[in-house]
Amino acid sequence: MEKKPVIISGEINIPYKWSAGLAGSRFFEELCDNKRIMGTKCSKCGRVMIPPRIFCEECFVDTDEWVEVSSRGKLVTFGDCYLSTDGKKLDKPWMLGIIRLDGADGGLVHYIGEAKPDELKIGMRMEAVFKEKREGNILDIMYFRPVDR
Amino acid sequence: MRKRVALVGVGMQKYASRRPDTVEEMVYDVAKKALLDAKLPPQAIDAVVFGSAVDAFCGIHNSDKLIVEASAGLCKPTIRNSTSGSTAVSTPILAYTHVASGLFNVVMVICYEKMSENPAPQMVFNTVYDEAFVRQIGLNVPIQCGLEARAYLHRYGITELQMAKVSVKNHTNALFNPYAQLGMNITVEDVLNAPYISWPVKRLDTSPTTDGARALIFASEDVVRDITDDPIWVKGIGRGADSCWFMGRRNNDLGRLDYAYLAAKQAYEMAGIRNPAEEIDVAEVYDPFTFKEMQHCEALGLCPEGGAGWMIDEGISLKDGKLPVNPSGGLLGEGNPIGAGMSRLSWAYLQVRGDAGDCQVPKDVNTAVANAWGGMYQYNAVMVIGRD
Numbered sequence: 379m380e381k382k383p384v385i386i387s388g389e390i391n392i393p394y395k396w397s398a399g400l401a402g403s404r405f406f407e408e409l410c411d412n413k414r415i416m417g418t419k420c421s422k423c424g425r426v427m428i429p430p431r432i433f434c435e436e437c438f439v440d441t442d443e444w445v446e447v448s449s450r451g452k453l454v455t456f457g458d459c460y461l462s463t464d465g466k467k468l469d470k471p472w473m474l475g476i477i478r479l480d481g482a483d484g485g486l487v488h489y490i491g492e493a494k495p496d497e498l499k500i501g502m503r504m505e506a507v508f509k510e511k512r513e514g515n516i517l518d519i520m521y522f523r524p525v526d527r
Numbered sequence: 528m529r530k531r532v533a534l535v536g537v538g539m540q541k542y543a544s545r546r547p548d549t550v551e552e553m554v555y556d557v558a559k560k561a562l563l564d565a566k567l568p569p570q571a572i573d574a575v576v577f578g579s580a581v582d583a584f585c586g587i588h589n590s591d592k593l594i595v596e597a598s599a600g601l602c603k604p605t606i607r608n609s610t611s612g613s614t615a616v617s618t619p620i621l622a623y624t625h626v627a628s629g630l631f632n633v634v635m636v637i638c639y640e641k642m643s644e645n646p647a648p649q650m651v652f653n654t655v656y657d658e659a660f661v662r663q664i665g666l667n668v669p670i671q672c673g674l675e676a677r678a679y680l681h682r683y684g685i686t687e688l689q690m691a692k693v694s695v696k697n698h699t700n701a702l703f704n705p706y707a708q709l710g711m712n713i714t715v716e717d718v719l720n721a722p723y724i725s726w727p728v729k730r731l732d733t734s735p736t737t738d739g740a741r742a743l744i745f746a747s748e749d750v751v752r753d754i755t756d757d758p759i760w761v762k763g764i765g766r767g768a769d770s771c772w773f774m775g776r777r778n779n780d781l782g783r784l785d786y787a788y789l790a791a792k793q794a795y796e797m798a799g800i801r802n803p804a805e806e807i808d809v810a811e812v813y814d815p816f817t818f819k820e821m822q823h824c825e826a827l828g829l830c831p832e833g834g835a836g837w838m839i840d841e842g843i844s845l846k847d848g849k850l851p852v853n854p855s856g857g858l859l860g861e862g863n864p865i866g867a868g869m870s871r872l873s874w875a876y877l878q879v880r881g882d883a884g885d886c887q888v889p890k891d892v893n894t895a896v897a898n899a900w901g902g903m904y905q906y907n908a909v910m911v912i913g914r915d
Contacts, residue, residue, distance in 0.1 A: 383547040390586060396658040406659075429660045429775050436777070454779055455681070457673030459725045463653055463665040474670050476774045476781075484775030487674075488664055495726065500681050516663050 398515075401430040404444065410514035415506070417482050419443040428484040448480035449506040450525060458495040471495060477504050477522050491521030498524070529627040531748040533758035534876050534912060536565025538742035542708040542862030542870070545643040546738040550585055553740045554639055555597035561635065561742035562599065565754060572744070573631040575600035577607040578618025578638040580866035580901065583651045585641040598637050598742075611655075612815065612901025613766075614638065615868030616908035620764045622745050623910075627761075632747045633754075639740035640864035648736045656903075657771065672733075673725025675781040675904055676818045680727055682782030683833035685821060687727045691718035692839045693817040694731050694859060700846055701856025703885035706870075708862035709735055732817040737862030741869045743876065759879045762894070763800070763911035765793030773904045787826035787900065787907035794896070794909040795828070803828035807850060807911075808892040809878045811871035813899045814857040823898055824852060827909065851888045854878070865901075872897040872910055879913060 398406055401418055408416045417426040418441035420434035426445055427434070434441055456475035460468050473495060478485035490498065491507065503525040512518035538561030546553060562569060575598045577591040587593065591607035598605070610617045615638060622636035642648045649668060656662035679685060692715055701710035713731065721730040751758045767786030770776035778785050791803075800806045810829055814820035821835030829850055830838040838844050844852035855861055855874040875895035877883040894913035900906060 381547060388586075394658075398659045402659045425777075427775060429772055435770055454774075455674045455678035455781060457670040457677060457725045459667070459670040459673065460723065461667075461669055463667045465647065465649060472665075472670075474664065474666065474674065476674060476779060478774075478779060483777070484772065485779065487661060487666060487774045500677070516660055 401432045405430050406514045406518070409518045410512040413508045414446050415449055415479060416444050417447050417484070419445050425483040426481060428479055428482040428486060445481070447482040451477045451479035451485055451504055453498065453500055453502050453504050454478050454485065455500055456490060456498050475504065475522060488516070488519055489521035490523070492523040530629050532623050532626040532745050532761045533748070533751045534743060534761065535746045535751060535754045535758065536561045536567065536744035537873050537876055538564065539706050539873060540739060541706050542737045542739040542864065544708060544735060544737065546641070550590055550639060550641050551593050551597045553641065553738070554594040554637055557740045557742035558598045558635060558637060561744050565744045567633070567744065567754065569599035571633050572599045572603065572635045574604040574625055574634050576618060576622040576625060576634060576636045577605065578609065578614040578636070578866045578869065579607070579640055580609055580611050580614045581651060581655070583645065583654060584648060585644045594637070594639070598635055600635070609866070610901060610906050610908070612813065612865050612868060613899040613906035613908040614866035614901065615813065615899035616872060616897060616910055617766060617899070617906070618866070619743055619869060619872055619910060620766065620908055622743070623761050623764060626745045626747050629747070632750045634745045635742060636745065637740060637742045638867045638869035640867045641738045642736040642864060643738050660772070669724040669728070672728050672816050676728050676816065677726065678780055678782040679818055679822055682780065683836070685818070685836045687719060688715060689836035689839050690727065690732055690817040690821070691715040693814070693820050694718045696839070696845055697814060697820070697853050697857040697859040700854050700886065701860025704856045704861055705884070707856050707860055708737055709860050710856060728816055728818070734815045734858040734863035737864040739862060739864045739867050741867055741873045743869070743873060757880070759876055759912055759914060761910060762913050763794035763796070763798030765790040765797070765909040767907050769905050771903045771905060781904050784822055784826050784907065786905065787823060787898070790898070790907040790909045791827045794911050798911040800911065803896070804830060804850065807894055807896050808890065809854065809875065809888050809895045810850065810852045811855060811875040811895065811897040812852050812857065813868060813871060814853060814859050815863050817859065819900060820852065820857060823900065826907070827896055827898060847889050854883070854886050854888050868899050871899065875912060
């Protein structure tokens with residue numbers, strides 16, 4: 379165990395082009411073109427799914443109805459981190475939260491902005507801030523910020 | 528009619544942040560030791576079940592193909608299983624079902640992970656997220672555990688001090704584990720003063736990245752008496768899987784692990800256990816973070832729901848407590864090679880046998896439970912083992 383092994387160095391770089399899927403494509407088109415957050419509704423149980431799916435995972439039936447949900451919602455939980463995702467140490471933490479959107483049975487995980495960690499509370503009201511120049515991905519929402527502080 | 532299945536052998540090896548051997552060499556080491564332990568020749572193995580969570584750690588995809596020979600699996604049926612971190616118990620469950628089906632008498636199960644081949648395992652973890660809705664936001668393991676831990680503390684009033692006590696317990700227990708990577712004499716002050724990863728999780732609330740493997744051998748009731756006079760039976764198994772979209776599912780309060788309660792219920796019903804807090808003698812619980820041990824103690828019924836803080840405050844889960852949890856040191860102290868977290872079940876088996884050495888708990892052990900967790904706050908797998 380003490381002996382150092384011979385090291386063979388290498389690298390694996392593989393590019394991808396991911397499909398956003400049938401439901402995801404509609405979601406991102408609406409977000410990009412109309413600043414609308416759209417979910418799919420299950421005609422059987424009535425749940426409105428965010429993120430949207432083409433099926434209800436509980437009833438296991440197709441969801442063919444799209445409904446607009448609010449860009450506001452409730453903070454379910456949040457996290458702050460002094461390490462960036464590429465491993466750099468940060469002076470100011472970045473923050474993520476899970477926001478359950480009004481009119482939906484689900485929500486989004488997204489950045490939290492315009493707030494410090496000690497100003498946040500589980501259950502507080504949040505709203506999405508949209509980018510001016512949108513490209514059709516989840517980053518068309520810039521972040522969620524607290525409402526009515 | 529399903530066959531009863533017993534554990535008859537185990538192969539352990541040192542966990543380390545960097546082992547010099549290859550995946551194949553690591554696997555040969557534990558396979559050989561498991562055969563020695565069971566006093567079986569390699570020819571006695573009818574089939575081999577592999578488990579490993581993420582190939583990108585070792586950098587060779589479909590890495591099970593590397594270890595056919597090293598596992599006594601040459602020219603035999605082999606299969607590989609992967610359910611993220613819960614691979615650590617879902618894989619021995621797959622080995623169990625191989626034998627319980629009556630199709631195989633003796634099955635080797637090997638779980639392995641070599642995380643150090645990639646010098647930045649966190650970069651590998653960053654690739655496990657859904658691309659459209661999650662990964663672009665930059666979710667990573669530190670903040671992922673912060674989201675969950677905050678929800679858990681908020682829901683049940685658990686404290687950072689109680690988390691710190693779990694860290695001290697497991698790191699101290701690991702001092703007595705010859706295979707452990709991170710045994711340490713630490714105090715709650717050390718844990719509380721460690722830098723935050725993501726509130727409330729601090730560096731000493733987390734487990735290290737690890738290289739290592741474990742092997743277990745399962746045998747059918749039809750042949751077990753030829754192998755051992757003291758079979759340790761698989762009493763119950765259970766698994767639960769929730770939606771990958773943790774932010775979209777019905778229970779998106781990450782504080783309560785519905786899927787883990789479900790897995791435990793299945794395993795206990797099968798084992799005929801009604802009151803796990805009284806009937807389980809020792810538990811090896813999946814603890815990549817301190818609060819995960821606490822959530823799992825609750826889901827496994829080792830304490831009341833929300834009672835994991837009380838459990839550690841009262842010393843119930845200490846090595847000499849009423850219901851010891853992770854006397855091996857757990858993933859926090861022994862090391863956390865994701866899929867090879869099967870070490871939890873391996874230690875549970877050694878405890879029931881009475882062969883846990885300096886980790887042996889000072890009480891009679893007849894029944895033990897082990898679990899594993901993984902995915903997007905998503906999977907749990909549970910196995911209960913014991914003597915008749």
